[in-house]
Amino acid sequence: xDYLLPSFASLPDFRINRKKLYDLAEIVFIxxxxxxxxxxxxxxxxxxxxxxxxxxRQYLVLTN
Numbered sequence: 001x002d003y004l005l006p007s008f009a010s011l012p013d014f015r016i017n018r019k020k021l022y023d024l025a026e027i028v029f030i031x032x033x034x035x036x037x038x039x040x041x042x043x044x045x046x047x048x049x050x051x052x053x054x055x056x057r058q059y060l061v062l063t064n
Contacts, residue, residue, distance in 0.1 A: 005029060005059070021064045029060065 008025035015024070033056075034045035049056060056062060 004032075023061070023063075026060045026062065030056065 005025050008028045011024060011028065013020070013024045030049045031045055033052075034048045037048055039045045039048050053062070
């Protein structure tokens with residue numbers, strides 16, 4: 001898993017700087033993991049990430 005995050009670091013982030021609460025690489029990582037685990041939309045990915053936050057913190061900082 002450690003090799004995935006550096007791959008996402010080069011993605012262009014077009015969000016407005018003052019509105020960025022979450023790191024884009026972390027969002028992509030969580031989204032991919034959620035989809036692999038069977039999530040089909042943003043709501044289910046959010047629910048999955050809330051349920052698995054302890055596991056996600058092994059790989060992500062999750063400051064917010």
